[in-house]
Amino acid sequence: MIDFVYHNPVKILFGRKKLTLLATELKGLGKKPLIVCGQNHLFKNSVFEQINTLLSEADIPYHLFRGIQANPVLSKVYEGITQYRDQHCDCIIAIGGGSVIDTAKAISVGVVHDYDIWNLFLGKKSIQQTVPIITIPTTAGSGSEVNGGMVITNDFHNLKLGYAHRLLFPRICIADPSLTLSLPEKQTIDGMIDACIHCLEPYLSHQSDNIIFQPRLLELIIHSILKVGTSLRETPQSYHLRAEMLWLSGLAMNGLGTSGLGRVQFELHLLEHSLSALDSAISHGEGLASLLTGWLTFNSVRLSERIDRLNLCLIENQFQLPVRDNTNLIDYFNNLLSEFKAPRSISDIGITSKDIPRLVMHCMVQAKIWKMKHCHERYLADIFAACL
Amino acid sequence: MIDFVYHNPVKILFGRKKLTLLATELKGLGKKPLIVCGQNHLFKNSVFEQINTLLSEADIPYHLFRGIQANPVLSKVYEGITQYRDQHCDCIIAIGGGSVIDTAKAISVGVVHDYDIWNLFLGKKSIQQTVPIITIPTTAGSGSEVNGGMVITNDFHNLKLGYAHRLLFPRICIADPSLTLSLPEKQTIDGMIDACIHCLEPYLSHQSDNIIFQPRLLELIIHSILKVGTSLRETPQSYHLRAEMLWLSGLAMNGLGTSGLGRVQFELHLLEHSLSALDSAISHGEGLASLLTGWLTFNSVRLSERIDRLNLCLIENQFQLPVRDNTNLIDYFNNLLSEFKAPRSISDIGITSKDIPRLVMHCMVQAKIWKMKHCHERYLADIFAACL
Structure with a gap:
């Protein structure tokens, strides 16, 4: 075996009813999450309604940032950073597939650094800190919900690049397989x-x-x-x-x-x-x-x-x-x-x-x-x- | 699959020269470790000398608590708790096999709670906090270096009981396989x-x-x-x-x-x-x-x-x-x-x-x-x- 460091600190809550723990788990992380999600899927199958109810019952305000598509783009990351700041959020919930979660990770860096986030992907900058993320995967594949990697497409220059860092690990992953049934x-x-x-x-x-x-x-x-x-x-x-x-x-x-x-x-x-x-x-x-x-x-x-x-x-x-x-x-x-x-x-x-x-x-x-x-x-x- | 929570936050540094990172890793955790170890093994094979040099070079004082034996006993846990307090330690390094690491875990609870630690094993008390532990395994078997379990023998009543808690996970495990060669x-x-x-x-x-x-x-x-x-x-x-x-x-x-x-x-x-x-x-x-x-x-x-x-x-x-x-x-x-x-x-x-x-x-x-x-x-x- 070649020398290595293994450190995956993500807390995984896995199973049918784990989503009900969202508000409890969120409490240690922040007071107003930015909820990052995709287009229509969540709204069709009532997942979002469920999350809305859970947060409302716990008196947790949030700001919804919708519309992330497959092959997520840098312009949406910029938009998310602006909305996070404008809405005074202090943590992120990412509900969706790898694209949504990767976007959330990029936002989690961007909101606490002054540089253009794209410099990370170009290898010109590094990460000092991130804001906490809870991931709620609705697809199975990328593994982004439990790792520290992200892939973003720069839609200004048509470049799709990946980046990984230990500070990009989500804090918590609520993995309810029934969300992937549809x-x-x-x-x-x-x-x-x-x-x-x-x-x-x-x-x-x-x-x-x-x-x-x-x-x-x-x-x-x-x-x-x-x-x-x-x-x-x-x-x-x-x-x-x-x-x-x-x-x-x-x-x-x-x-x-x-x-x-x-x-x-x-x-x-x-x-x-x-x-x-x-x-x-x-x-x-x-x-x-x-x-x-x-x-x-x-x-x-x-x-x-x-x-x-x-x-x-x-x-x-x-x-x-x-x-x-x-x-x-x-x-x-x-x-x-x-x-x-x-x-x-x-x-x-x-x-x-x-x-x-x-x-x-x-x-x-x-x-x-x-x-x-x-x-x-x-x-x-x-x-x-x-x-x- | 039945619902579960998986959360193992231990950072594992695995390999031949990872011990040299001890002082660096320790810095985030505390200023004066209690070093818990066994009897003579470490002193014979120069591991302890190496650790002493690493800590001395980094100006890190420590207190040595030796003599943990196989089937570790409660009386040694009490002794360790007293020495930790008397010597104003603020974290623990456990160098040894499962017995040493389990003793270190029990000490890590005992020093921040007023109750008799044995009550944990009897199911009468729970854990609110622990002090940070770095484990340096010198045997392979128990897995205690990367988990939140411990087994201690009450040598006053001849009872050997186990206990596990999420706060018992070590923070860092420095796993150098060459320490197990002998x-x-x-x-x-x-x-x-x-x-x-x-x-x-x-x-x-x-x-x-x-x-x-x-x-x-x-x-x-x-x-x-x-x-x-x-x-x-x-x-x-x-x-x-x-x-x-x-x-x-x-x-x-x-x-x-x-x-x-x-x-x-x-x-x-x-x-x-x-x-x-x-x-x-x-x-x-x-x-x-x-x-x-x-x-x-x-x-x-x-x-x-x-x-x-x-x-x-x-x-x-x-x-x-x-x-x-x-x-x-x-x-x-x-x-x-x-x-x-x-x-x-x-x-x-x-x-x-x-x-x-x-x-x-x-x-x-x-x-x-x-x-x-x-x-x-x-x-x-x-x-x-x-x-x-």
Whole structure:
């Protein structure tokens, strides 16, 4: 095991009725929350009504900041910072998926620093403090509700960049799986793919060759996500499957899986961010799906040992995954994505070879900040070409 | 998954040179630590010298409180509380195994409450606050360095009782696996058995029948502990195996494994505490080993489904454990304990049928506090008889 620090201080309240604890939990954190949320989903399914009642009964005023969309944008972060200040808020409640929570995190930094928040993402500034956040996830996938990472798109310059810091961990996560029951199939699958790739990337890129437990943990999480995800397609209304997926997607990206693995590379994430920066209609999960098998094929020789090992775990039925007619990891993922009606190439989401130079340029910005030296222009262009 | 709260705020600094961060980490917590440690081990292998140098160089005064033994006793807790107060300490560093860390935890409560600390263990008092603790584990097994539990023996009344509270979590754990390199074989095995049973007990007793991931996580941890433990017998000087064992024994008892499982029963722990209360020369690991196969045999019908499932995972080579000539979990453990020269019955550690009434009486005290209603006298006596 390579030396590491593991510290995930998020308090997770997990289960059906945990939302009723919102006012109690909030008391230690602040007196007037900014509630950050998405567009219409919450208002349709009465979650917001429930939260409104809980806060009103506890005499807790709040200010509502609505309208965060997938691939959340910097202009909304600025808007949130202004509203937080104008309304004299002192903490944040983020109710939604990864986009909402990431926006809330960016606001939590912006309201207590004078610099332009975008400088963080460019690696030009750091964080001294943040205001407390409570997350209430309504999707399963990003894991943002229990980690210290965020990804924001600069809609002025069309750049989608990620940033992580220990002060970005939410204080409390109220994870009620029933809030994810009404998720449409596409978002369920997007989340599953994202969570799966959060483990796949460190599994394939880590540097700790003689390590025993951690790669097995990643295998187990990947396998369980795929097993639960497959079952969810049949019974999307199953509370217990939704609970497994919400818990697993948190575990997939909470820092535990990568402990002791040394440096890991999130190259698929790097590549994907350029896709949804190019076209904000491409969701993160879709983008990742469209790159997965092309990227694996491109790297199949270099990563053959680990790909074969994962193959053994996932396909040769070691953990009782449904047996399939193929014994090759790439074919397996290809079939899976096809069954899930997810894109299997970047052509499937409308990208053409003409777009590649722009995608590469985008990647180079993030690769430089993330110090991924092997990601030079030729390499990136070749990968995108392999994913067409 | 059954509703739960998961919150483990311990910051873990894991690796070879992390001890050098001690003074820096201490700065946020206090100005004069009480250093709690065991008998001679630390002084022989220069760990203490290293810590002394680190603190002296940072101009941090401290008071040394030595002499904690296995099965730590209440009288030493009282002594520690007095010394902490007399020496005007304001935080604690615990360097040692589970006994030292548990003593430190009890002191951390005692110094900020007026009541007799033993009332906690009797369920008559609760905790309002504690002083900060840094743990520096020198053994792998109890997991106490990263959790909020403690077990103390009342040496005035010969009672060994456990207690857990969220305020007992250490603030920081500096886990340097090289500090465990010099552990004698017996202590290495004791720790392995303890860690293994920390997962086995919830695995066999939980109430969440349709849960997918968590039992697999427990299987994986149990399997990995046994795999690493077996390898450690051959190469006790392997840093990387020591690192795996230290990390795994923390994971085995940090609250993660039991998340979503509902109520779990630590019955083997209940039984064991009565053994080492009767004879403090019996170590916790030895006591657990002496009960394991008798207890499993006694419960083999009631728990057959889960025993069979674990059997499949551990023995039928799913995870590449060395194949053995038996396909029965109980035989497997019997052979393993025999190979490890660990006791396989309570007779092996000098207990006779005459002791059973006293053991049962001891168990009844803890069973009442832990609300383990099924543990009535007849049941307990029968189990002890089965373990002779």
